[in-house]
Amino acid sequence: MFKILIIDDDPTLRVALKRTLQTQGYDVTVASNGEEGIAQAKQIRPALIICDWLMPDLDGLEVCHRIKADPELETTFFMMLTAREADPGEEDSLIVGLNKGADDFLSKPINNKIEELKARVKAGLRLHLLNQKLQALNHDLQTQKQVLQVLNQNLQTQKQILEAELTEAADYVRSLLPSPLTGTVTTEAIYRPCTQLGGDCFDYYWLDDNHLALYLLDVSGHGVGSALLSVSILNVLRSQSLPNTNFHQPSAVLKALNNSFQMSDHGEKYFTIWYGVYNRLKRQIAYTTAGHPPAVLLSRTSTKTLQVKQLGFSGLPIGILPDEDFEEKYSDIEENSTLYIFSDGAYEIQQFDGKIWGNRALIEVLTDCHQTDDSNVYQVLHEIQRATCTDIFEDDLSLLKVYFS
Known part of the structure; x- marks a missing residue:
């Protein structure tokens, strides 16, 4: 008990x-x-x-x-x-x-x-067990180096246990991801860690009746450490626990995150993030980024021409330098526009010839899929796999589709 x-x-x-x-x-x-x-x-x-x-x-x-x-x-x-x-x-x-x-x-x-309390307690106890088992495994590796045969047998047993525990931990991370939105704003998402636990995470929620916060982040590395840091960031943002921070202002949120999550205090891990706040009344989105790929906004102009706009700019990831300031920009959102936010695992894919597939190729896929009335994120994923001739990704892949009706 x-x-x-x-x-x-x-x-x-x-x-x-x-x-x-x-x-x-x-x-x-x-x-x-x-x-x-x-x-x-x-x-x-x-x-x-x-x-x-x-x-x-x-x-x-x-x-x-x-x-x-x-x-x-x-x-x-x-x-x-x-x-x-x-x-x-x-x-x-x-x-x-x-x-x-x-x-x-x-x-x-x-x-x-x-x-929510019951679910968090249950998940916390699972992570507690996982942490204990990982420590026990590390102790075994240090104390049984000279007993190779016994060590190999033990590793096989521990591997099965660890895989089961990692599966539970991965289920916990997935359980924290938000449910799809419907209505004036509709969302779809893909979350594909390259291992059981990855460093990608995303969320969206209404700050009030008229302002929707949405973001996608990518912690450096893979595995338990990256996943736990991404969950910690998600919980801080979801509970709005950053002090003296206006969560309607993306640049203020990133500055507070940068002050709270310096890589020197978190196992030398940093993270990139795209963060935006959509104003439903003004039909306008305020956004900023920290070392993250630009989001892609697809909308129809008055001439019915598809307009492709990248929302983003260069900058350092969160945790690299203290006291960093972050630029903030705005973009109008036309009716029936679609916004795609993604991690770099969606396009930094090495092909057979050794070349990287690239951001421009991904935008072409997004544009082509947008021409289809019934397109969804899984069609986008299928086209990425078809274009890159791969089903196995070497990096975490997250893709968030936001439709503004």
């Missing part, structure tokens, strides 16, 4: 969380403050901790730091409960908090997010 520790100074919330998680079959312990929570964690060694951000004397940031600094608790999955209107105002505090090791965030109030 998994052990879960709840640390919160609100007795009503402690009782509600405990009852909810006990009904799921978990062994739940509660603590009313940070010091008590740390003592309980050292005693029971929970698989997962749910901790309030703001508490008297010892806040959730310090609790997280001290928990993650303990070698016996470093694999514990740490979920932070946040109330954005009550979060610390200093940007440095959040940057430190993100680097303290928090694995997930859930914004208050949670009375309407019980099912």
Whole structure:
């Protein structure tokens, strides 16, 4: 039975969380403050901790730091409960908090997010198990180098276990991706990591009734490390946990991300991103990029000619240099226009002659597919595979199609 520790100074919330998680079959312990929570964690060694951000004397940031600094608790999955209107105002505090090791965030109030809480807890426990198994595998590799035959047998067994766990982790990442939108804005998407876990991620959600935020990011590298960083970024953006940030302003969002996710603090990993906010009333999109391929906007002009416009510009990825500023541009969105946002895995494909297929060839495919009334992202994927003569991609491939009716 998994052990879960709840640390919160609100007795009503402690009782509600405990009852909810006990009904799921978990062994739940509660603590009313940070010091008590740390003592309980050292005693029971929970698989997962749910901790309030703001508490008297010892806040959730310090609790997280001290928990993650303990070698016996470093694999514990740490979920932070946040109330954005009550979060610390200093940007440095959040940057430190993100680097303290928090694995997930859930914004208050949670009375309407019980099912989301259950799903996040279940996924967090799966990642906790995966982390433990990866550490055990690494220990085995270090201690059994001289026993080659035994090591080979052990590796085969561990590989099967690891593949099963990676499959669950991949399912978790997929579960975080947004459901398709329908209505005045319609979305379709393809997510094809080159391994079970990849560094691509995307999301879209209404900031209010008239503003839609949408983005696609690509973390350097592949595998568990890249996937966990992309999930962390998604959770921060989805919970709008970046302090003093206007999420209607793309350049402000990228500046805050760059300050919070410097590669020196995240295993030398950086990421590219295309981020935009669509204003439904003005039929206009504000956008900015950080080392990411330009999006492609296809629209019909008054003469019925198909207009192809690339929305993007050059710049450094997120995490390379601190205190970087990001340019912001605007584009009008004609009726019945289609916007394609993608990672570089969609066109940096090596062909048999050794040449790279290229961005221009991808735009030609997008344009040709757009001429077909019933075209969709899977038709685009099929045309990419046909043009490059490959079904196996060496890089993660994500493609987001946004239709503005």
